[in-house]
Amino acid sequence: MCWAHLRVPLPARVSAETLRALGRNQSAGRPCIFGGVVPTYNRMVVDQLEREQADRVFHALADGTRRDILLHTLDGPHNVSALARRYPMSFAAVQKHVAVLEGAGLVIKQRQGREQLVRGNVETMRQASRLLDQLEAVWTGRIERIGELLADEQNQGANA
Amino acid sequence: MTVVTSIRKDPEALTMEITAELDATVERAWQLWADPRQLERWWGPPTFPATFVDHDLAVGGRASYFMTGPDGDRHHGWWQVLAIDPPKRLELRDGFADEHGTPNDAMPTSTMVVTLTERAGGGMLMAIESHFPSLQAMEQMVSMGMEEGMTAALGQIPEILAGQVSSA
Numbered sequence: 001m002c003w004a005h006l007r008v009p010l011p012a013r014v015s016a017e018t019l020r021a022l023g024r025n026q027s028a029g030r031p032c033i034f035g036g037v038v039p040t041y042n043r044m045v046v047d048q049l050e051r052e053q054a055d056r057v058f059h060a061l062a063d064g065t066r067r068d069i070l071l072h073t074l075d076g077p078h079n080v081s082a083l084a085r086r087y088p089m090s091f092a093a094v095q096k097h098v099a100v101l102e103g104a105g106l107v108i109k110q111r112q113g114r115e116q117l118v119r120g121n122v123e124t125m126r127q128a129s130r131l132l133d134q135l136e137a138v139w140t141g142r143i144e145r146i147g148e149l150l151a152d153e154q155n156q157g158a159n160a
Numbered sequence: 161m162t163v164v165t166s167i168r169k170d171p172e173a174l175t176m177e178i179t180a181e182l183d184a185t186v187e188r189a190w191q192l193w194a195d196p197r198q199l200e201r202w203w204g205p206p207t208f209p210a211t212f213v214d215h216d217l218a219v220g221g222r223a224s225y226f227m228t229g230p231d232g233d234r235h236h237g238w239w240q241v242l243a244i245d246p247p248k249r250l251e252l253r254d255g256f257a258d259e260h261g262t263p264n265d266a267m268p269t270s271t272m273v274v275t276l277t278e279r280a281g282g283g284m285l286m287a288i289e290s291h292f293p294s295l296q297a298m299e300q301m302v303s304m305g306m307e308e309g310m311t312a313a314l315g316q317i318p319e320i321l322a323g324q325v326s327s328a
Contacts, residue, residue, distance in 0.1 A: 131298055132169040135176050139288060140164055143180045145202035146192055147162025150184050 060104035065089075066097045073107050074120030083118065165285070174298055177289040186276045186284050190247030193217070193274060199225075208235070213261060217241055217250070224261050236261050242271065250274040254290075268293060 060066055065087055072078055072086075084094040098118055101107040110117050168177045182189050192198050196212035204210035208227040215223040223239040236257035243251040255269040275287045292298035 132176055135290065135298075136167055136169065136178065139176075139178045141205050142202050143162060143164055143178070143286075145205075146180070146182065149192070149198065149201050150162065150182060150188075154183075 056104040057106065060100050060106055063097070063100075065094075066101055069094075069097055069118075070101060070106055070120050072120075073118050074122060077110070077112075077117040077119040079115045079117050174292040175289060177287060179285055179287040181279065181283055181285055183283050186278050187247050189276050189284055189286055193250055194246070196223070203227075217244055217246075219244055224257060226261070234259065238263050239272075248276050270298070 061070075068086075069083055072083065080095060080098060081091065083098070084091040087094055098107065098109070102109055102118075106121055107118050108121050110119070162180060162182050164178060164180050166177075166179045168175075170176070192202065194217055196215040199212055199215070200210050203212075203225070204227045208229055210225050210227050212223060212225040217223070219241055221241045223241075224236065225238070226234045226236045228234055236259065238255050238257050238261070240253040240255070241250070242253055243249065250273070252272045252274075253269050254272050256264045256267040258264050270290055270292045272291075273287075273289045275289075277285050277287075279285050
């Protein structure tokens with residue numbers, strides 16, 4: 001396994017917790033946590049935490065109502081009662097969906113006067129799409145090289 | 161002209177399908193997979209070139225390869241052929257191996273289905289569908305040979321979410 005070239009900075013929320021657990025300050029560990037800054041044992045801890053976080057994110061996104069709530073709250077803060085009116089379900093059910101999104105770090109709750117506002121957390125969404133983006137980059141690179149290979153061959157054929 | 165024509169990413173099903181249009185015949189494109197010397201020219205990025213040691217494309221057959229990093233570090237992997245229908249379809253299990261090339265059963269595997277089809281009006285389409293058994297497996301697999309993936313645009317509006325909502 002080559003974690004050495006998985007040079008992705010951890011999302012801010014996870015890395016802050018993790019680094020606190022490791023007794024490190026954020027600036028020392030963050031830029032390249034898999035790149036040799038942290039010893040192997042700690043790297044495994046980091047990896048585990050990041051994975052649990054990812055599982056929560058994917059679970060939270062697996063529900064249509066939650067994706068819809070997330071889309072609206074990425075646009076701007078909404079209060080829970082206004083959100084609840086959008087869906088044919090109880091206030092409590094919507095509150096539950098919001099709690100799952102919050103647990104995954106996808107939304108953040110904040111109090112404003114008497115109102116509880118929910119806003120989407122763009123950072124975590126980026127983390128969720130990261131893995132598939134990386135895989136896409138691997139394959140677009142491969143396809144580019146295939147294109148070059150085929151073009152080389154055609155040029156040689158033309159010159160022969 | 162080689163172009164990626166579609167990319168479908170499904171974070172719930174843990175699959176990604178990428179389709180490219182190649183300026184070649186289906187038979188020619190098949191050689192990209194069937195000839196290990198051609199595979200070596202595109203499987204790994206220039207910073208992690210791949211070397212195929214074994215390459216037996218028959219049902220149950222195996223291919224083993226290693227990728228060599230900038231510091232001379234080697235990362236071993238293997239394929240097992242699950243189904244093959246030349247020159248149209250290839251289904252592989254993709255896994256890790258230790259430094260001797262022995263498959264590491266403790267590590268997850270993914271499956272990959274390659275489909276080659278002729279395209280009306282010339283050229284052909286090559287589709288690769290990757291499927292992962294778990295998010296953990298995806299993390300581990302994706303990190304192998306991933307140098308160029310690091311430039312993936314983190315600053316973009318998440319495509320996954322947009323794709324999910326429009327299909328919901």
